[in-house]
Amino acid sequence: MGKVKTIARRSFLIGSAAIVGGVAFGTYLAKRAIPNPLLQGLAEGEAAITPYVKIDATGITLITPRADKGQGAYSIQASLIAEELDIDPATATITPGLPDPAYFNGTVLAESVPFPAYDQGKIAETMRDFMSVPAKLLEVQITGGSSTVPDGYVTLRMAGAVARETLKEAAARQMGVSRDQLSTKDGHVILPDGRKIPYSDLAPAASKLDPITDIDLRDPKEWRILGKADTKRLDMVAKCTGTETYGLDLQVEGMVHATVRSNPSVGGEMVGFDATEAQSMRGVSKIVPVSGGVGVIADNTWRAIQAVNAIEFEWGPAPFPESSEQMFDILEAAVGEDDKYDHRQRDEGNVDDAVTRGEIIEASYRIPYLAHAPLEPMNAIVRVTDDACEIWTGTQIPLFVRNKAAALTGLKPEQVFVYGHPMGGSFGHRLEMTHVEQTFELAMAVKGTPVKMTWSREEDMAHEYPRPAAVAKARGKVLDGKVDTFDMSVAQSAIVSGWFDRLMGRPVPGPDATITTGSWDQPFDIPNYRVTGYRAPDMVPVTSWRSVGASGNGFFHDCFLDELIHAAGADPLAERIRLCLHDTSRKVLEAVGEMSDWNGPSLGPNRGRGVSFCMSFGVPVAQVIEVTNTEDGIKVDKLYCAVDSGPVLDPTNFEAQVSGGALFGLGHAMSSELTYADHATEQTNFDGYEALRLYQTPSVEVKALSNAQKIRGIGEPAVPPAAPALANAIFAATGQRIRELPLSKHIDFV
Amino acid sequence: MKLVVNGTSHDIDVEPEMPLLWVLRDELGITGPKYGCGIAQCGACTVHIDGEAVKSCQVEIGDLEGEVTTIEGLGTPDALHVVQEAWIAHQVAQCGYCQSGQIMAAASFLATNSTPSDAEIDEAMSSNLCRCATYPRIRAAVQSAATKLSEG
Ligand code: FES
Numbered sequence: 072m073g074k075v076k077t078i079a080r081r082s083f084l085i086g087s088a089a090i091v092g093g094v095a096f097g098t099y100l101a102k103r104a105i106p107n108p109l110l111q112g113l114a115e116g117e118a119a120i121t122p123y124v125k126i127d128a129t130g131i132t133l134i135t136p137r138a139d140k141g142q143g144a145y146s147i148q149a150s151l152i153a154e155e156l157d158i159d160p161a162t163a164t165i166t167p168g169l170p171d172p173a174y175f176n177g178t179v180l181a182e183s184v185p186f187p188a189y190d191q192g193k194i195a196e197t198m199r200d201f202m203s204v205p206a207k208l209l210e211v212q213i214t215g216g217s218s219t220v221p222d223g224y225v226t227l228r229m230a231g232a233v234a235r236e237t238l239k240e241a242a243a244r245q246m247g248v249s250r251d252q253l254s255t256k257d258g259h260v261i262l263p264d265g266r267k268i269p270y271s272d273l274a275p276a277a278s279k280l281d282p283i284t285d286i287d288l289r290d291p292k293e294w295r296i297l298g299k300a301d302t303k304r305l306d307m308v309a310k311c312t313g314t315e316t317y318g319l320d321l322q323v324e325g326m327v328h329a330t331v332r333s334n335p336s337v338g339g340e341m342v343g344f345d346a347t348e349a350q351s352m353r354g355v356s357k358i359v360p361v362s363g364g365v366g367v368i369a370d371n372t373w374r375a376i377q378a379v380n381a382i383e384f385e386w387g388p389a390p391f392p393e394s395s396e397q398m399f400d401i402l403e404a405a406v407g408e409d410d411k412y413d414h415r416q417r418d419e420g421n422v423d424d425a426v427t428r429g430e431i432i433e434a435s436y437r438i439p440y441l442a443h444a445p446l447e448p449m450n451a452i453v454r455v456t457d458d459a460c461e462i463w464t465g466t467q468i469p470l471f472v473r474n475k476a477a478a479l480t481g482l483k484p485e486q487v488f489v490y491g492h493p494m495g496g497s498f499g500h501r502l503e504m505t506h507v508e509q510t511f512e513l514a515m516a517v518k519g520t521p522v523k524m525t526w527s528r529e530e531d532m533a534h535e536y537p538r539p540a541a542v543a544k545a546r547g548k549v550l551d552g553k554v555d556t557f558d559m560s561v562a563q564s565a566i567v568s569g570w571f572d573r574l575m576g577r578p579v580p581g582p583d584a585t586i587t588t589g590s591w592d593q594p595f596d597i598p599n600y601r602v603t604g605y606r607a608p609d610m611v612p613v614t615s616w617r618s619v620g621a622s623g624n625g626f627f628h629d630c631f632l633d634e635l636i637h638a639a640g641a642d643p644l645a646e647r648i649r650l651c652l653h654d655t656s657r658k659v660l661e662a663v664g665e666m667s668d669w670n671g672p673s674l675g676p677n678r679g680r681g682v683s684f685c686m687s688f689g690v691p692v693a694q695v696i697e698v699t700n701t702e703d704g705i706k707v708d709k710l711y712c713a714v715d716s717g718p719v720l721d722p723t724n725f726e727a728q729v730s731g732g733a734l735f736g737l738g739h740a741m742s743s744e745l746t747y748a749d750h751a752t753e754q755t756n757f758d759g760y761e762a763l764r765l766y767q768t769p770s771v772e773v774k775a776l777s778n779a780q781k782i783r784g785i786g787e788p789a790v791p792p793a794a795p796a797l798a799n800a801i802f803a804a805t806g807q808r809i810r811e812l813p814l815s816k817h818i819d820f821v
Numbered sequence: 822m823k824l825v826v827n828g829t830s831h832d833i834d835v836e837p838e839m840p841l842l843w844v845l846r847d848e849l850g851i852t853g854p855k856y857g858c859g860i861a862q863c864g865a866c867t868v869h870i871d872g873e874a875v876k877s878c879q880v881e882i883g884d885l886e887g888e889v890t891t892i893e894g895l896g897t898p899d900a901l902h903v904v905q906e907a908w909i910a911h912q913v914a915q916c917g918y919c920q921s922g923q924i925m926a927a928a929s930f931l932a933t934n935s936t937p938s939d940a941e942i943d944e945a946m947s948s949n950l951c952r953c954a955t956y957p958r959i960r961a962a963v964q965s966a967a968t969k970l971s972e973g
Pocket residue numbers: 855856857858859860861862863864865866867876877878879
């Protein structure tokens with residue numbers, strides 16, 4: 072184990088939220104148990120022993136409050152409960168339930184503490200545990216930050232265990248035996264003589280007992296569902312037969328269809344519009360001005376889109392610069408500027424002194440704005456009546472949606488019902504709710520009628536809150552064949568502050584850790600090592616994009632490290648391993664070397680490979696990408712990925728998330744960018760916004776190591792290393808060092 | 822106007838320019854075919870017309886000739902098509918939103934070529950976008966479905 076150096080902790084980076092608006096929390100509030108929301112409105116004969124399990128005569132319902140964006144959240148949450156409850160999760164009804172403070176995410180803020188994830192010392196761990204307090208008090212029911220599994224790992228199994236033991240207690244009292252004489256299997260309590268009582272028969276009695284909570288969770292060796300090699304996702308058949316109901320597919324009795332067009336400069340006002348033609352188009356029933364634009368209500372989505380296209384608009388000025396070029400000028404001006412200084416969480420050795428001698432290597436990097444562009448465009452169904460507001464939508468922030476609906480409609484939060492739906496992707500897009508707010512406005516205009524609002528793809532892309540563009544300036548030095556000095560400055564607009572403002576109506580003060588997440592926190596020991604974040608002014612409003620800060624910093628940090636290693640004349644893999652101070656991470660690097668038979672970056676004429684490493688969300692990930700430089704451009708042949716996120720609960724879906732994450736990172740690195748001209752995105756649909764397609768997809772090999780003690784989520788950590796592995800591979804094959812994404816600006820791909 | 826979808830005949834009264842996709846989804850409530858782009862770029866809306874894969878967002882209903890099959894008509898959870906079986910065996914779907922279209926594209930392609938090369942698979946399936954990048958499993962599933970089909 073290498074030594075863990077002291078890391079400068081000048082500021083406590085709220086960056087990812089936390090102590091918003093000076094919430095004062097006393098011990099009482101922090102410790103108070105949140106009531107079980109399922110207990111309200113239980114019918115006779117129904118039992119809700121925990122907030123996650125409801126049993127009645129018709130069967131068992133499992134509440135899976137983290138949203139499913141495609142990452143398999145429903146399946147894994149249901150499996151965690153079912154493992155201890157002793158049921159087959161495929162026989163249960165699975166629903167996200169209604170949002171409630173009881174389902175706050177106690178883990179999502181944990182890594183916002185100013186300690187790198189590989190520091191698991193007492194202070195760091197205490198701080199991480201502490202972060203569940205603001206999460207609870209701020210009612211942060213969020214799906215994101217690769218936190219579903221770490222957050223539910225104990226909570227959900229415990230929910231299953233508490234329900235199981237309470238059902239057993241009910242059976243024990245009924246039969247006059249002691250609880251420890253009973254066992255459970257397949258939704259039944261088994262009596263000592265072998266007779267079985269179904270859980271549903273025990274529900275009425277169990278509901279009258281105090282839940283049994285003094286329970287030890289089972290040893291993983293006893294697991295029947297979790298960790299098994301052939302696990303199948305519970306939603307797979309529906310998704311392969313067209314029978315999954317996404318938000319866009321839902322039909323609510325009496326609903327009308329609608330779409331919205333708002334100022335293509337996100338955040339700009341609408342000054343005026345002329346809907347004379349639209350008004351008279353077939354099927355159009357109402358034209359409704361909404362914040363920043365106009366909605367059309369019609370009897371068919373296509374007719375609504377046709378009508379909104381026929382409206383003439385006058386838009387107000389944009390709250391951000393005109394073009395990408397101007398925005399990059401602003402970023403370039405911010406990086407290294409004292410008055411834009413935001414934070415420095417890593418400062419080891421003496422960089423200022425080191426750079427006064429010897430040959431200094433300097434480089435500048437850039438990454439573009441990126442759209443999330445999940446395949447299902449944003450949509451929502453809302454019905455507002457005098458005493459209720461119902462919302463059907465796929466969202467990562469259901470409690471924020473509920474509270475916003477209450478504020479906008481004047482109803483009480485308990486009169487607002489948010490029904491979550493599986494989503495056709497998100498990648499962070501559904502951490503925003505502009506489309507839901509617009510649907511409230513439409514629904515208020517036709518009270519009593521459910522309005523289904525669908526953004527056209529064009530509207531969806533125009534109203535991205537994209538991954539921010541960023542620039543990095545780096546300098547460094549090598550000494551005696553080793554990396555000696557690494558100094559990187561990154562400039563980006565803040566993500567978290569504006570996002571919180573949109574969600575809760577108050578921006579977060581303080582620094583924004585996302586500016587350097589993925590570069591300040593890497594497990595390397597470099598004699599002079601410094602990473603500084605500069606906060607560029609707010610421009611286009613931005614939000615989290617799969618892997619957040621690490622999506623760009625992974626590229627900056629690893630590519631510049633690769634440049635230094637090359638300058639030192641060292642082997643790219645061997646030097647990363649030598650520099651690595653964290654055992655678990657080092658083993659991941661060694662594993663990717665074994666997988667790829669690494670013996671240097673060259674693979675013969677016109678071929679090359681690159682290695683990369685990034686630790687994000689506490690998960691070390693190493694990748695090797697092999698490419699061929701063909702006459703028509705670069706062909707990506709192969710991607711190897713080694714990961715350590717602790718125990719793997721669902722190997723089949725784990726592989727899918729790692730492979731999908733790596734390819735998501737790869738595809739965007741190759742050719743995706745969102746650019747701005749005339750204050751609006753130049754890409755309006757998938758013809759302009761390029762995305763990875765099958766013919767460009769390399770074969771992928773994934774390996775999970777499971778040396779890490781702590782379990783982590785895997786939806787995001789495989790994304791960041793793909794871009795640097797590819798850029799490093801292109802350098803190995805061609806000698807061309809590309810420092811800007813997408814790489815297609817500088818080289819062709821086949 | 823009449824149209825036949827999954828063997829059932831429907832009478833509809835819409836303007837001839839309305840794309841088949843929106844007739845299916847909003848007039849008939851058949852939601853297996855998805856809206857992703859509306860401009861022939863993503864393939865989420867893929868259906869069969871007389872067995873051939875087409876992007877339903879590009880077919881004006883007034884021009885439609887032939888019978889339409891959607892994913893719902895290809896197979897059902899209780900009676901899966903070979904391609905759907907392969908998709909489930911390989912656990913292809915993540916968000917799944919593209920998969921109706923992927924499966925419809927693969928089924929029509931394999932009906933004409935049940936011994937495809939890797940390059941032919943790449944070509945046939947590259948107009949269907951998957952933002953979750955399930956491509957390696959799509960490839961594997963198409964290959965196993967092909968093996969199954971060619972073995973008869
Ligand atoms: S919706 Fe038809 S191709 Fe995208």
